[in-house]
Amino acid sequence: MARTIAEIQNQILEEKGKQATLNGLTDNQSKTAIWRLWINIVATAIWIHEKIVEKNALISRPHTLNWYREQALSFVYGQDLIWKEGSYKFDTQGLSETEISEKKVVKHCAVSEVDLSSVINPDTSVNQIFSDYFHNQVGVVFIKVATESGGYISPVDLNVLSSFKEYIARIKDAGNQVIVSSLPGDVLKLHLNVFVDPLTIYIKPQDIKYYKELMMGNPIPEDYEFDPQNGALISKPSVKPVEKAIEDYLKNIEFNGAFVKSFLVDTIQKAEGVKIPVLKSVKTVSSLGLGNLAQQGNSAARNSEPLSEAQQLESILQDASKIEYFIPKAGYFDLKSKYFEIKVNYVPYTFYRDNRIE
Structure with missing residues (x-):
């Protein structure tokens, strides 16, 4: 940044004080002394020159x-x-x-x-x-x-x-x-197994056996409904530490930054009541791919095999579970999308009593 006229004047005065041959120039308090007027003129000329150089440097710099x-x-x-x-x-x-x-x-x-x-x-x-x-x-x-x-x-x-x-x-x-x-955010679906402290996080007792079945890859009744309060803090039922940690991590990824699996797991690990988080599945698709949903639905209808929207979406999702990191096509994930999903299987951390689940 170019110096101000006052800064240039002060530097000239400092240099004058170092020159013994200029000691005869007195009247330091007079603003109308001829030598002080010349200092002002020279300082102004230098200031104009520096502004021109600064502007030219700004205009001519390579456009990176x-x-x-x-x-x-x-x-x-x-x-x-x-x-x-x-x-x-x-x-x-x-x-x-x-x-x-x-x-x-x-x-x-x-x-x-x-x-x-x-x-x-x-x-x-x-x-x-x-x-x-x-x-x-x-x-x-x-x-x-x-x-x-x-x-x-x-x-x-x-x-x-x-x-x-x-x-x-x-x-x-x-x-x-x-x-x-400027695209709508990418779709993201996360499935996790999370072992939690049962003294801190609520899990409906009847749901635990079904969570364990899902963790082992076994089917459960299609019409079974889990308690929506599962995963909430017992002391503060309005807060679900795992879901909050995931959303905070996703919101804080810099624009066009990478989704890193290990970073996400580290973030969840720090959440209150969490003992062992295991990221089982990561699926994603660009918003551009969502245009295929209607097309696939029409194709299925012609073949007399209508597919639900969830089934159509599942068919176009890309499995990124084995990729350590990737950058969303749009530069970010749409956390308000109806397709955004965080699915967690909650199991109490009681290894000292139960057999470990593989």
């Missing part, structure tokens, strides 16, 4: 992936984009800081590109290299954006997204290809 992210988060919806001092800026004259903040609807952004070396084999033919180059969209900048609604990450409204794409098209580097997306 982080630069695109900064520009995305600076998007002000509904305001004119003007060219000013060598760069595009939003005209926010007359708006308060609060109003500007409210108009910055892009709250989350991730920018990436395909690494050339990861998709091209140097031993292949020239034609194949060019084919791989274009097929894998090397040289394309991918921008994922999202906003927030009710404390949850959510996709940007289509009207806003259209305006945002036009904004990016104007400010991007000439010749660069940019793909902007």
